Amino acid sequence: MEHVPVLLHEAVAALAVRADGTYVDGTFGRGGHARAILAALGPRGRLVAIDRDPAAADAAARIDDPRFLFRRAWFSALDDVLDELDVPTVDGVLLDLGVSSPQLDDASRGFSYRFDGPLDMRMDTTRGESAAAFLSRADVRELTEVIRDYGEERFAPSIARAIAAARAIEPIATTRQLAGIVAKVVGGRTRGDWKQDPAARTFQALRIAVNRELDEVSAALPIITGRLVPGGRLAVISFHSLEDRRVKRFIAAASTPFGGDPRLARLPLRGRDLPAPPLVAIDGAIKAGADELAHNPRARSAVMRVAARTDAPLPADWPRGLPA
Ligand SMILES: C[S@@+](CC[C@H](N)C(=O)[O-])C[C@H]1O[C@@H](n2cnc3c(N)ncnc32)[C@H](O)[C@@H]1O
Secondary structure (H helix, E strand, O other), X not given: OOOOOOOHHHHHXXXXXXXXXXXXXXXXXXXXXXXXXXXXXXXXXXXXXXXXXXXXXHXXXXXXXXXXXXXXXXXXXXXXXXXXXXXXXXXXXXXXXXXXXXXXXXXXXXXXXXXXXXXXXXXXXXXXXXXXXXXXXXXXXXXXXXXXXXXXXXXXXXXXXXXXXXXXXXXXXXXXXXXXXXXXXXXXXXXXXXXXXXXXXXXXXXXXXXXXXXXXXXHHHHHHHHHEEEEEEEEEEEOOHHHHHHHHHHHHHHOOHHHHOHHXXXXXXXXXXXXXXXXXXXXXXXXXXXXXXHHOHHHHHOEEEEEEXXXXXXXXXXXXXXXX
């Protein structure tokens, strides 16, 4: 299936694209947002796009535009990418987190319980541990933690034990095997979640773990902030509460003097003596409107948060003390 970009107009508006500005799309995917940013740029604007998926790199190679550059990288390596390109600062960065529709729909990538395929789930297929390798190595405690914390799955301990029992008989190598194991445990017990496949939460948990998705977001946000010009924009679209919570907390802390550190907040300082924070939050949670929801079911869980860089220097110990 084609990837239909979520919150497309809202994201370009959030970046407040200046015709001659330099922007970063940290999650190129199939380039829906990237093309819209290019359309808003003038002839002297630039867009640096990043994605860790080799298939996204192939799609990016088809964009023939002198204002566009692609680097295959993890977005937490933004400093390396920009240093290599000799780009010291940028006017805005967009992250549209999670997986793309082509990733989900390609059975050979192993992201989906809907198709049978090898249990891989890596966005960057050139490095790291596949979901199958993780399932064969992790002990029951680690499996439980991952499935509970990243899948918000209340049956995590039983699923972890079922995985351990199944792999003692044969390796869990395919999506169908895993979906079957989870379905046996969760089965008809998905009260209230009648629309969700019993394996959905476990698959989400493994995907987040294998791709270190939350660590990537936590690592990238302070790096992005450090690269923005005063007035430059950060816009992040999340698809589940675990990600959104991190983005929300980061923006809240980086928009508060001393990162909101409660000990420092008690210092007897007057308002004008407080250090100005590096970010200012813009609007609250931005969600898809009725029109978009009617056409794109993926938009249902999307939340965008936006912030602008102030002209205050970054604290010397940045980002120490900010929430992970
Ligand atoms: C939801 S899709 C983005 C879709 C894109 N905005 C579009 O309109 O086509 C997310 C993309 O980000 C990539 N991605 C996710 N986490 C990443 C990370 N930490 N570093 C680099 N790319 C990442 C995925 O490989 C995927 O292609």
